[in-house]
Amino acid sequence: MSHYTRTQSQQHPTQRQFNPYTENGGTILAIAGADFSVIAGDTRQSEGYSIQTRYAPKVFKLTDKAVLAVNGFAADGNMFVKKVKQRLEWYRHAHSKDMPLRSIARLIQTMLYAQRFFPYYVYNILGGIEEDGTGAVYSFDPVGSYEREACRAAGSAQSLVQPFLDNQIYFKNQTPVLGTSHPTHLPLRHVVQLVIDSFTSATERHIEVGDGVELYIILARGRGTQGLDSFKDVQELTPHAEGERLFVLRRELKKD
Amino acid sequence: MQYNGGSIVAMVGKNCVAIASDLRLGNQALTIATDFEKVFPITDRIYLGMAGLATDVLTLRERFRFRVNMYSIKEEREIEPKTLAQLVSSTLYERRFGPYFIEPIIAGLTDSSKGSQPFIASADLIGCLNFAKDFVVVGTAEDKLLGVAEGLWEPDLEPEDLFETISQTLLNAVDRDAFSGWGAVVHVITPDKVITRTLKGRMD
Numbered sequence: 001m002s003h004y005t006r007t008q009s010q011q012h013p014t015q016r017q018f019n020p021y022t023e024n025g026g027t028i029l030a031i032a033g034a035d036f037s038v039i040a041g042d043t044r045q046s047e048g049y050s051i052q053t054r055y056a057p058k059v060f061k062l063t064d065k066a067v068l069a070v071n072g073f074a075a076d077g078n079m080f081v082k083k084v085k086q087r088l089e090w091y092r093h094a095h096s097k098d099m100p101l102r103s104i105a106r107l108i109q110t111m112l113y114a115q116r117f118f119p120y121y122v123y124n125i126l127g128g129i130e131e132d133g134t135g136a137v138y139s140f141d142p143v144g145s146y147e148r149e150a151c152r153a154a155g156s157a158q159s160l161v162q163p164f165l166d167n168q169i170y171f172k173n174q175t176p177v178l179g180t181s182h183p184t185h186l187p188l189r190h191v192v193q194l195v196i197d198s199f200t201s202a203t204e205r206h207i208e209v210g211d212g213v214e215l216y217i218i219l220a221r222g223r224g225t226q227g228l229d230s231f232k233d234v235q236e237l238t239p240h241a242e243g244e245r246l247f248v249l250r251r252e253l254k255k256d
Numbered sequence: 257m258q259y260n261g262g263s264i265v266a267m268v269g270k271n272c273v274a275i276a277s278d279l280r281l282g283n284q285a286l287t288i289a290t291d292f293e294k295v296f297p298i299t300d301r302i303y304l305g306m307a308g309l310a311t312d313v314l315t316l317r318e319r320f321r322f323r324v325n326m327y328s329i330k331e332e333r334e335i336e337p338k339t340l341a342q343l344v345s346s347t348l349y350e351r352r353f354g355p356y357f358i359e360p361i362i363a364g365l366t367d368s369s370k371g372s373q374p375f376i377a378s379a380d381l382i383g384c385l386n387f388a389k390d391f392v393v394v395g396t397a398e399d400k401l402l403g404v405a406e407g408l409w410e411p412d413l414e415p416e417d418l419f420e421t422i423s424q425t426l427l428n429a430v431d432r433d434a435f436s437g438w439g440a441v442v443h444v445i446t447p448d449k450v451i452t453r454t455l456k457g458r459m460d
Contacts, residue, residue, distance in 0.1 A: 159399040159400050159403065160400065160404075160406070161403055162403075163403060163429050163431065164403055164407045164408075166431065166432065167404065167408075167424060167428040172431065173424060173428055201403060201407045202403065202406075204406050205402045205406055
């Protein structure tokens with residue numbers, strides 16, 4: 001028989017666990033046009049039922065022709081964007097030019113898969129202009145599976161937005177008038193309006209979406225600004241009109 | 257709720273309402289039948305839809321038929337939509353601690369002698385009612401339905417436009433849901449007739 005008494009914690013084995021991940025809500029969305037690309041995300045950041053901030057950007061400019069939207073665990077997202085930007089800077093120093101979009105996509109895949117057994121808890125959507133001047137959207141899962149698409153929604157309101165996009169972008173379940181066909185790419189003005197409508201709808205029905213939306217619009221080299229003129233407060237981020245041009249459009253969303 | 261799958265949506269239009277459901281019956285991921293209707297006529301101008309556990313859908317259809325018949329006999333008049341909603345609610349709440357696993361939707365027009373107003377309502381599985389003025393959704397694709405409906409619906413749609421809106425909403429929502437689909441039935445209820453159409457969707 002032992003002479004000393006056991007403390008409470010020694011009598012019953014206890015388990016402790018550190019959870020390295022959090023889900024910070026929000027939604028991102030990107031649509032590719034023939035010679036432009038639109039990438040958007042809401043600006044609310046939440047943890048459970050609490051709003052941490054009403055302005056935490058999820059969409060980031062990588063180069064003049066590439067924009068990355070990151071959704072999921074915000075800490076991982078910010079760190080991931082930081083590392084992608086760093087790799088793109090190294091590329092610039094080595095090759096004296098910006099990395100092409102499809103190469104950025106492949107880079108993101110390798111960077112995500114490098115963390116295969118402790119993943120970045122984020123869904124990425126990359127939008128921009130391809131070397132051939134076409135608008136492109138690449139979507140990724142947290143471990144790097146990726147695909148080029150015409151449109152993609154991700155995040156907490158993906159299930160609300162994606163079927164709406166299937167209907168309005170891909171014209172799913174719609175039959176064209178006899179002798180006509182559905183357009184493969186929609187005009188810029190129409191696309192921007194659809195993106196804003198998608199976020200307004202998602203805000204209405206999802207508690208983690210709201211506060212504000214940021215739309216990044218990338219125009220291919222030599223394309224005019226037609227389609228953007230009807231929106232006010234469009235801010236240009238590129239210093240000159242040669243090459244690809246990047247614009248940002250901000251809209252308020254409901255805050256409840 | 258995901259054991260058998262299935263989804264229902266109802267929408268208000270101008271002097272009309274529409275209610276639509278998919279036709280799938282599954283056992284988890286395995287599709288058992290592709291002609292399983294979940295929406296039933298209660299009177300000439302009121303329809304009741306139930307999404308959830310299929311065995312409870314069939315049980316409650318008979319139970320509601322019985323209770324509505326008893327109501328008609330005692331009151332010597334047809335039941336009103338809001339009365340049916342209360343009846344559905346109390347029937348479900350009776351089983352508060354051992355519920356029927358269904359979520360109902362009621363869609364109908366009020367008595368024509370009192371102006372024939374459109375009426376929709378939904379409830380959760382223990383009968384908590386939701387009287388919406390625009391649209392209601394239940395089932396395994398409810399989040400998808402909510403997103404599409406919020407984007408497509410607008411006030412005061414005429415019957416044919418309401419039919420198109422509810423059909424597109426349902427079809428595009430169930431195409432993103434593994435537990436719903438395999439075609440749809442749409443009922444558009446107007447003061448003088450009910451238009452019922454069976455739709456083919458993606459059959460996969």
